[in-house]
Amino acid sequence: MIKSLLKQIWNQRKSNLWIFIEMMLVIVLLWYGIDIIYNYECSAIKPKGFDTENVFDITVVCEPKAMQDSVMMSHSTEYMDQIYKLIGSFPGVESECYYQGCVPYTNDNMFEGYSPHSDSTHVVDCYIRYVNADYFKVFRLKEIDGKIDESLWKSGEYPLPALMSKTLSDSLFRNKDAVGKTCFNPYYLGSDRPYTNYKVMAVLSEHKLNDYSKYEPFIYLPISSNIKFWNHIAIRVNPDAIPSFKEKFLKEMPAKLAIGPFHLYEINSYEDMKEAYDIEEGTVNYLNSTYAMIGFFIFNVFLGMLGTFWFRTRKRRSEIALRMALGSSKNGIFTYYICESMLLLIIAALPALVISLNIMHSDLTINTLIDISFLRFIICFVSAFALIMLMIILGIFFPAYRAMKIKPAEALHEE
Secondary structure: OHHHHHHHHHHOHHHHHHHHHHHHHHHHHHHHHHHHHHHHHHHHHOOOOOOOOOEEEEEEEEOOHHHHOHHHHOOHHHHHHHHHHHHHOOOOEEEEEEEEEOOOOOOOOOEEEEEEOOOOOOOEEEEEEEEOOOHHHHOOOOEEEEOOOHHHOOOOOOOEEEEEEHHHHHHHOOOOOOOOOEEEOHHHOOOOOOOOOEEEEEEEOOEOOOOOOOOEOEEEEEOOOOOOOOOEEEEEEOHHHOOOHHHHHHHHHHHHHOOOOEEEEEEEEHHHHHHHHHHHOOHHHHHHHHHHHHHHHHHHHHHHHHHHHHHHHHOOHHHHHHHHHOOOOHHHHHHHHHHHHHHHHHHHHHHHHHHHHHHHHOOOOOOOOOOOOHHHHHHHHHHHHHHHHHHHHHHHHHHHHHHHHOOHHHHHHHO
């Protein structure tokens, strides 16, 4: 059958040439559009390394004038401890923690560099968070190597315990087992903060700052046992209490949390923070514009391919009638034309595959969030091929179905 189909394609090479060129170009362009979508959406669905679902961020601030009152500020630790306990006792709160450093869905980031003791010239820059032990329960950190021991998570331990993302541990220790190994911060040498000895307690899954970003080197270190007003407080809320939780909190807690010079500044769920951050950074507008253009292109491709094969099949009504007159079944005729078009598509896909591979190896694709890989290429190229295949089937089915409803003698007479 394949030999017969190839002969048929060759006999109609003049008319098939334009279809061949059209399909080849469309496959390449469609692959490129799908590759752009893959770059963003695949990044968005990848886990961040920590869980922000049902988690709220709380910010407490100090009155500017009160900061000049040394007597009042000497009791700031006691005030903040009361505030922290009141927040944790609010109905619906499962667990609470405080931290500083990189705050998710903001541009408040902190960077530091670390070197293994085995090679002081090898410095890896990374993002950092200083957290208390309750942070692990609130954000549900999961280790992939080693074990998090909350009893040792103290700023007074020596060596200071550290948690590293897999990206950082692989870079710092060159893909070797990191648990139990030590490193130091070369930027602190000769400074007033001589924390130069850190021991890896556990390795965490890969981390990123927000949904639309790459995995980055990340480290966690213990924070002081005394909460400060500049620390971010995070609470995990029971799913049943999520509806109207923020409204209840803002109604009941501002007066209670107004202790000393401190007061509640704001409370936001991390979902709301993500939405606001994406809008502020222009991510939403950019993605909407990009997807609208790609969608418009795919729609035009759909109309073009549908029209091409619809017109091509209608022109062959007499051929369909003749085949029916010679005893071919409707299913057999439909299968024949589908196979012929699929074979033509496969032939067009071969040069399209070469062109697409060259575009990928020339680094002309958008890979700001997801690195170039053979798997990514296969997924996007196969998706483009499948979409065009569906368009071709639709372009053949309806005109062929209508042509097969006409009696063979009538179709031949019209011809």
